[in-house]
Amino acid sequence: xxxxxxxxxxxxxxxxxxxxxxxxxxxxxxxxxxxxxxxxxxxxxxxxxxxxxxxxxxxxxxxxxxxxxxxxxxxxxxxxxxxxxxxxxxxxxxxxxxxxxxxxxxxxxxxxxxxxxxxxxxxxxxxxxxxxxxxxxxxxxxxxxxxxxxxxxxxxxxxxxxxxxxxxxxxxxxxxxx
Amino acid sequence: xxxxxxxxxxxxxxxxxxxxxxxxxxxxxxxxxxxxxxxxxxxxxxxxxxxxxxxxxxxxxxxxxxxxxxxxxxxxxxxxxxxxxxxxxxxxxxxxxxxxxxxxxxxxxxxxxxxxxxxxxxxxxxxxxxxxxxxxxxxxxxxxxxxxxxxxxxxxxxxxxxxxxxxxxxxxxxxxxxx
Numbered sequence: 001x002x003x004x005x006x007x008x009x010x011x012x013x014x015x016x017x018x019x020x021x022x023x024x025x026x027x028x029x030x031x032x033x034x035x036x037x038x039x040x041x042x043x044x045x046x047x048x049x050x051x052x053x054x055x056x057x058x059x060x061x062x063x064x065x066x067x068x069x070x071x072x073x074x075x076x077x078x079x080x081x082x083x084x085x086x087x088x089x090x091x092x093x094x095x096x097x098x099x100x101x102x103x104x105x106x107x108x109x110x111x112x113x114x115x116x117x118x119x120x121x122x123x124x125x126x127x128x129x130x131x132x133x134x135x136x137x138x139x140x141x142x143x144x145x146x147x148x149x150x151x152x153x154x155x156x157x158x159x160x161x162x163x164x165x166x167x168x169x170x171x172x173x174x175x176x177x178x
Numbered sequence: 179x180x181x182x183x184x185x186x187x188x189x190x191x192x193x194x195x196x197x198x199x200x201x202x203x204x205x206x207x208x209x210x211x212x213x214x215x216x217x218x219x220x221x222x223x224x225x226x227x228x229x230x231x232x233x234x235x236x237x238x239x240x241x242x243x244x245x246x247x248x249x250x251x252x253x254x255x256x257x258x259x260x261x262x263x264x265x266x267x268x269x270x271x272x273x274x275x276x277x278x279x280x281x282x283x284x285x286x287x288x289x290x291x292x293x294x295x296x297x298x299x300x301x302x303x304x305x306x307x308x309x310x311x312x313x314x315x316x317x318x319x320x321x322x323x324x325x326x327x328x329x330x331x332x333x334x335x336x337x338x339x340x341x342x343x344x345x346x347x348x349x350x351x352x353x354x355x356x357x
Contacts, residue, residue, distance in 0.1 A: 001294050004204050004211035010197050017195035019188050026182055033182035115179055 005031025008075055028077040029119060036079065037112065039068075046108045046135060046177055047081050053172050054084065061087055062168055063103055071105070072098040073127045078120060082106040084167070099127030104167055108135045108177075117143075122151035133165065135177050142174050183209025186256045207298065209254040215291060220316050221260075223357035224287045228261050228314075231350045239266050240346055241282055249284070250275045251306040257299060261285040263345060278306025283345045289316045296322070301330040310345060312355075319356050 006014075011028045020026060025036040039047075047067060057063040064085040070077050077096075084104040085097050092101070105124055107116045116134050124132050125148040132145040132153070142165060147154035159165060165172040184192075189206045192198050203214040225245060235241040244262040251257065256275075263283040264276050271280075284303050286295045295313050303311050304327040311332070313322040320339045324332035343350040 001207070001298060002213040002215070004198075004202070004213050006211075013195060013197045014192060017191055017197060019184075019191050019195075019197075020182075024182075029179075035180040035182050037180075119179070 003032070006033055007031070008072065008077060011077060025079065027079055028075075030076055030123070040110060042137065043081075043108050043110050046137070047106075049176055050082060050106060050108075050135075050172065053176060054082075054167070054170055056170050057084060057168055058087075063087060064091060066092075066097065070096055071102060072096050073123050073129070074099065076123050078123065080105045080120075081108045099124065099129050102129045104131045104133065105129050106133045106135065108137065110137045113138065121145065121153070125149070125153050126151050131167070137178065140178050142177060181210070183254055184211065185209070185253055186250060189256060203258075205248070205258045206254065206256045207302070214258065217287075218289060220357050221287050221289055224314055224316060224355060225260055227355050227357060228285055228287075231354050232261075232263060232345070232348070235263065235346055235348055236266075242266055242270060244276065248275065249278065249281060251278045251302050255302055255306075257302065259284045259299075260287045278303070278308050281308045283310045283312065284308050285312045285314065287314045287316065292317065300324065300332070304328070304332050305330050312343060314355060316357075321352050321355065 006028060008028065014020065027034045027036055051065060051067055054065060058065050064087050066083045066085055068079055068081060071080055071083050083097065083102050085092070085101050086103060107120065109116045113136055121132060128148050130146065130148065134143040136143060140160065142159045144157045144159060144165065145153035159174045161175040161178060163174045165174060184206060186206060198204055204211050205214060229243060229245065232243060236243050242264045244264055246258050246260060248256045248258050249262050262276065262281050264280045265282065286299065288295045292315055300311060307327055309325065309327065311324040315322065320337055321343060323336045323338060323343060324334065326333040338352045340352055343352060
């Protein structure tokens with residue numbers, strides 16, 4: 001039994017044709033349409049906190065912050081919790097941001113750690129997203145991935161409370177996210 | 179990870195919007211869009227034989243033959259059986275999709291797809307109350323006959339290498355449907 005793989009183009013036409021209800025949140029993961037789990041308050045709060053900490057970057061025009069919005073990653077379309085994108089005057093109205101536009105992707109994982117690390121991370125690596133942070137709420141740490149090589153990252157670092165994340169000159173104390 | 183399941187309405191909307199094109203041979207099985215495998219010459223010949231032997235029922239207006247068209251079984255399942263013998267309707271089903279309850283008989287011709295037909299599709303036909311299913315096994319030259327659906331299974335299952343099949347009083351020698 002061969003499941004029909006949905007292409008990026010088919011996915012967009014399905015959205016336009018009104019095949020999906022508005023409130024359904026779907027990611028396209030290598031041809032499969034995957035329903036996203038609802039976001040709990042802890043998860044939502046961490047995303048908002050990180051957004052507040054990274055605010056100097058859009059303010060200084062160094063990057064755009066795109067929270068829980070689509071990012072085209074190869075033939076997949078994912079909704080990372082947060083993406084920092086190269087600035088564009090039109091804020092990507094003309095076309096959806098792609099992996100090559102991303103400076104940093106952040107995923108907050110409460111129950112989804114295996115999915116984030118096992119399924120999404122290889123897609124980010126393959127598409128060349130330069131840096132991915134996975135906030136592991138259960139494990140109380142942030143996994144920082146750099147140097148994409150094939151379907152993996154060449155450099156992986158686990159940071160815990162007391163340590164500080166840094167991106168484009170902005171510092172983020174790890175405990176703020178845990 | 180929860181895979182999204184489509185309803186038959188979604189499925190038709192996609193076809194109407196041209197998202198699933200005419201050459202995408204697909205069916206909807208429990209909410210999933212599944213690709214149909216291409217059919218070979220023997221498969222095609224078996225179907226032509228079946229049409230030939232069953233055609234008297236249509237001539238007598240006792241049934242309508244449907245070949246590789248959709249049959250709606252539930253809100254999320256719409257396979258395209260190789261052949262369906264439907265209750266006769268004056269309008270030839272112009273205004274509504276044929277459903278499981280309209281079928282007297284479903285026939286699947288299996289070359290490489292025997293397991294899929296027996297394990298995935300048969301329970302769906304049983305659940306929809308299709309009274310009789312024939313699965314023509316081209317590899318072993320025999321026909322599986324299933325009758326009396328109950329729940330997701332058939333209470334009567336036979337494998338015929340010889341002898342006769344029967345539907346609506348029409349007797350069909352097994353040898354005549356095997357190419």
